[in-house]
Amino acid sequence: MEIILISGLSGSGKTTALGAFEDSGYFCIDNLPLSVIEKIVDVFELSNTTINKLAIVCDARDPNITGSISVIDRLKQNCQIKLLYLEANLNSLLKRFEQTRRNHPLSLLKGLSLKDAIEEEEKILAEIKKRADTVIDTSTLSPTSLREFIFSRFIKSQKKIMIQLLSFGYKYGIPTESDIIFDVRFITNPYFIDEYKNTTGLNKKTYEFVLAQNQTKPFLKLVEDFFNTLLPLYKKEGKSYLTVSFGCTGGKHRSVAIVEYFKEWFNAKGYDCKVLHRDIEK
Numbered sequence: 001m002e003i004i005l006i007s008g009l010s011g012s013g014k015t016t017a018l019g020a021f022e023d024s025g026y027f028c029i030d031n032l033p034l035s036v037i038e039k040i041v042d043v044f045e046l047s048n049t050t051i052n053k054l055a056i057v058c059d060a061r062d063p064n065i066t067g068s069i070s071v072i073d074r075l076k077q078n079c080q081i082k083l084l085y086l087e088a089n090l091n092s093l094l095k096r097f098e099q100t101r102r103n104h105p106l107s108l109l110k111g112l113s114l115k116d117a118i119e120e121e122e123k124i125l126a127e128i129k130k131r132a133d134t135v136i137d138t139s140t141l142s143p144t145s146l147r148e149f150i151f152s153r154f155i156k157s158q159k160k161i162m163i164q165l166l167s168f169g170y171k172y173g174i175p176t177e178s179d180i181i182f183d184v185r186f187i188t189n190p191y192f193i194d195e196y197k198n199t200t201g202l203n204k205k206t207y208e209f210v211l212a213q214n215q216t217k218p219f220l221k222l223v224e225d226f227f228n229t230l231l232p233l234y235k236k237e238g239k240s241y242l243t244v245s246f247g248c249t250g251g252k253h254r255s256v257a258i259v260e261y262f263k264e265w266f267n268a269k270g271y272d273c274k275v276l277h278r279d280i281e282k
Helices: 014-023 034-046 065-078 090-100 105-110 114-124 126-130 143-154 204-212 216-236 254-268
Strands: 002-008 027-029 053-057 080-087 134-137 162-169 180-183 241-248 273-277
Touching: 002 014, 002 065, 002 126, 014 027, 014 053, 014 080, 014 143, 034 053, 034 065, 065 080, 065 126, 080 126, 090 114, 105 114, 114 126, 134 143, 162 254, 204 216, 204 254, 216 254, 241 254, 254 273
Parallel strands: 002 053, 002 080, 027 053, 080 134, 162 241, 162 273, 180 241
Antiparallel strands: none
16 A cells, blocks of 8 residues: 655645645545554555555644654555655745634644744654655745645656536526536537437437538637647646536537537547536436
């Protein structure tokens, strides 16, 4: 089992780092006491599960963390484990807490001022930092830059964005979960042709009719170019899921056919693609 242990100062980006691992297929646990990690690993290894990658955050919120340091040493001897430690300079941490208006964990537990809490946390975690395989100073890193570092350093084969394609009829309302919506009502409507009226875009002849229209071909090319440009940028920003909707009047013919076309297009490019024809049965 591959284990990523994440620790470091509050406000340094541990939640962002954990999210990057979660988006890449790791089973993630936040705020786990260091003393119980070995038991958790044993549970996963002995159970009948396909989970083989864990990312775990342990930090100064664990009141017994300093007394459990030996757990890290044993894990390093017995498991495939990497310890990632995040930190930032005092000014950056003070600014982040001021922006988020959150309390430092040690301010709550020990009644310390923010500055004193940060300095106390550094002392508490000093031994963990010594054992880290990688130390990242996030003082000048944005959340996006930190995610990029995580992907490049720890995740050898970053998953591509999950694509959900959705067809719908405007007469039934726009799907609110959409990230991007294309209106395909400009394409000749098969509904008004007797041969296709009682079919859907899943029918081979109806599908071919929609794609053969003069309006369709340049549209498909424009959308392909759009996504060839957009998806690498979304990936760079750390986006993991994208819902793209295509709408026609009733959601039975044109939008269905176009979704089916792009399902094959995305699949051919190696994207994990799911399809929902929302209004096809209405």
